[in-house]
Amino acid sequence: MTESTSLSLGRRNHYSSFYGAPVPEGLALVLGNCQAESLRIVIDGPDLPTVRIPPVHELEASDLPHLDRLLSRASLVITQPIRDDYRDLPVGTRQVRERIASTARLVIVPAVRHRSLYPAQVVVRHPDRPIEDPPIAPYHDLRTIAEALGNARPRLRPDMVAAIAEESTAALRLREDRSGAVRISDVFDRPRFDLLRTLNHPGNPVWETLARRVRAEVGLADTVTDPGRALLASVIAPREEVVIETWGLDDAPDPHWYLGGRAEPADEVRDAHLRWYADNPDLLRLAADRHAAALEQVMSA
Incomplete structure (x- = not known):
């Protein structure tokens, strides 16, 4: 097995639902950079099942059919602001809004950057x-x-x-x-x-607060999922x-x-x-x- 094949299999296993495994009803998707996965983890719940998907900067053209499959089934799409044709792919916020089901909700969350604790x-x-x-x-x-x-x-x-x-x-x-x-x-x-x-790597309290506010925006219960670990903590x-x-x-x-x-x-x-x-x-x-x-x-x- 070549290294590229191994990496491909590892990616497919990591994002199994994205690449074709059954997905739940009432699906929520979270689109964005590495921060999107942290928000997905804490916002997930019995009333809002989610699917892990690759960050937008890792998406390739071959991933678009898989993304479209999930967008067509999602009842809620949460996305950071993404410009049209980002990396030559139609994954911009406006473009995604046009491709989701007419009954689905779209909520925008910011990409979080703040220098209060790291001013230089x-x-x-x-x-x-x-x-x-x-x-x-x-x-x-x-x-x-x-x-x-x-x-x-x-x-x-x-x-x-x-x-x-x-x-x-x-x-x-x-x-x-x-x-x-x-x-x-x-x-x-x-x-x-x-x-x-x-x-640009917020800690758990930021994600918990943002998850509660997104849930309130769409009329869901004020609950979050405790990931049991520190999120985005590989670099401190x-x-x-x-x-x-x-x-x-x-x-x-x-x-x-x-x-x-x-x-x-x-x-x-x-x-x-x-x-x-x-x-x-x-x-x-x-x-x-x-x-x-x-x-x-x-x-x-």
Whole structure:
């Protein structure tokens, strides 16, 4: 058996209902990025059975008949805002709305990103190498970018952390309003570490709150499913003293990344990223340009 065949079989087993196994009546689908699966897990229940499906960035043209089969049977489709013809596939929110049954409901939920607990953290994707990440930890740090550009490493202040959080909340609320999404931004009015593991990996309380609000939107019971584990916890960012001070948290600082449970000192990640930027100046420039305003804000410290 070739490696590609093994991976194909593994994918089909993981998403067995998507690829043809019987599906329940009253089906609910959750479409989106890696966050969609976390919401699906907690919103699932006897009154709202769900099916695990691949995230939209993994869908291929050959998957469309399987997606259409489920869309035709779904009574509820929950989707993040997705642009038309995403990755050259007709899976945009507007396109999905046109393809579901006339009796089905469609509810939009936001893609959650918030920097209140990780104010220097950003994501950068090269247009030609979208799956490429910096070494060790797959997030960029604005302070390390500043260093790579030849500046002294900036130091964050509590007033700066608070300002970044306020801007992040405003940006999330704007995205919610533009797409007509169920609101979740207010959850971050009082930041704490169980809400976010990285800037775009929310913790269980976020998913439980969002699931309850989606259920309320469609008139279902205020119940959620306890997954019995921490969701989206494969990557956990360091907990910095300035963040703890800003929000008056009781947590102790922790200068480690946790990647699949393995601890990596933040200083070692920083050094590895600096070497990587030296070897990839195009990505350094892309990061600096794409996050120019945020970088300027951090460098004003």
